[in-house]
Amino acid sequence: MKGHSVGDIKNETVALCLPVYDKVDHRAWLADMMVAMELGRLFPPENLAVWVCHKLPQPHAQNYLVQSVLTNRPAYGVTGTPLVAKERPDWMLWVEDDSVPPANAFELLRQHADPVEKPVMHGISFDRMMPHDPSIWKVDPEDNKRIVPIHGWQDNTLYRVAHSGTCVMLVHTSVWERLKRPWFRMQPFEPGVQGMIPCMSLSHRMRQADVPIWAYTGCVAGHIGEPVEVNAEISRGIHAQIEARVQK
Numbered sequence: 302m303k304g305h306s307v308g309d310i311k312n313e314t315v316a317l318c319l320p321v322y323d324k325v326d327h328r329a330w331l332a333d334m335m336v337a338m339e340l341g342r343l344f345p346p347e348n349l350a351v352w353v354c355h356k357l358p359q360p361h362a363q364n365y366l367v368q369s370v371l372t373n374r375p376a377y378g379v380t381g382t383p384l385v386a387k388e389r390p391d392w393m394l395w396v397e398d399d400s401v402p403p404a405n406a407f408e409l410l411r412q413h414a415d416p417v418e419k420p421v422m423h424g425i426s427f428d429r430m431m432p433h434d435p436s437i438w439k440v441d442p443e444d445n446k447r448i449v450p451i452h453g454w455q456d457n458t459l460y461r462v463a464h465s466g467t468c469v470m471l472v473h474t475s476v477w478e479r480l481k482r483p484w485f486r487m488q489p490f491e492p493g494v495q496g497m498i499p500c501m502s503l504s505h506r507m508r509q510a511d512v513p514i515w516a517y518t519g520c521v522a523g524h525i526g527e528p529v530e531v532n533a534e535i536s537r538g539i540h541a542q543i544e545a546r547v548q549k
Contacts, residue, residue: 310343314390315407316350316370316474320362321398326525328401335404336396343407347385354379360485360499367393367477367484391416393472400426400468401523409520410471413459420473421512423465424520425454436466436524437516438504457519464504465514469522479510 317340319333340349352369354362357378365376370393373383384390392414394407403409406424414422426436434450440463441447448463477484484506485499507514 310411311345311348313344313392314348314350314384314386315340315344315392315394316352316384316390318366318370318393318395319351319353319398320366320395321353321355325398328523329397329399329525332401332404332523333396336394336402336406339404340394340407345386350382350384350390352379352381360483360487360502363485363499363503364483366395370474371477389474391474393474395467395470395472397468399429399525401525402469403520403522406469406520406522407471410469410517413515413517414471414473416473416475419459419513419515420476421507421514422471423462423467423514423516424469424522425516425518426466426468426522426524428466429524436468437462437518438464454518458517460516460518462514462516463508464501465516466524467500467503468524469520476507476512479512480506481509 317337325333337351350370350373352366352375354366354369355378357365362378365379368376369379369381371389373388375381375383392407392411394410396402396406402424410422410424413419423437427433428436435452435454437451437454437460438448439451439460441449451460451462454460484503486502487499504514
């Protein structure tokens with residue numbers, strides 16, 4: 302891993318978090334198991350926790366999972382294995398139930414993450430539905446109250462972003478202490494604030510607390526939705542066609 306020795310990584314502790322909102326597609330579940338196996342290869346058993354939240358609606362599934370990680374014991378609707386090495390893990394690897402991340406997602410994200418400067422590191426995914434926007438967003442240069450998808454991103458590149466979807470993300474657990482609770486929300490949640498889906502509400506909380514949000518485009522996760530292949534070339538091609546029509 303870039304910038305980290307194997308010994309350094311083995312001394313860290315990690316919680317793998319798997320929110321299950323309804324049922325899991327077999328492709329996502331197999332991907333989850335590959336991620337878990339790779340973490341088992343990297344870490345001794347006492348340095349690894351695994352938490353699964355079963356069939357709770359959003360945003361309760363997300364919030365109870367985070368609570369389980371921070372308290373190191375299962376909250377309502379959560380099962381799994383707590384951490385043995387210490388009271389709380391250093392890192393949380395979050396994988397959604399409709400996401401297909403690479404098996405080495407932790408290594409890909411951890412090589413660039415940092416507890417202070419880059420405590421939140423997302424992989425990149427795409428919206429499940431047309432036009433398959435990328436999951437990384439920036440502040441609109443023409444309206445700083447809006448955020449827009451980043452369509453001109455480069456492969457294997459770090460971006461500081463205003464928002465990213467939570468298909469796969471690595472978060473240092475100290476971040477949660479800095480955020481206003483509840484960490485995840487759904488609309489309506491606060492007077493005068495536009496309703497948000499849970500992943501966007503988390504980014505909103507992070508921006509409120511001046512927590513830097515980063516994304517690494519070298520960690521690409523599939524997002525199970527419509528039965529189409531979704532990748533960078535398709536997403537860019539779709540938006541090139543849209544731009545061409547708009548300019549006519």
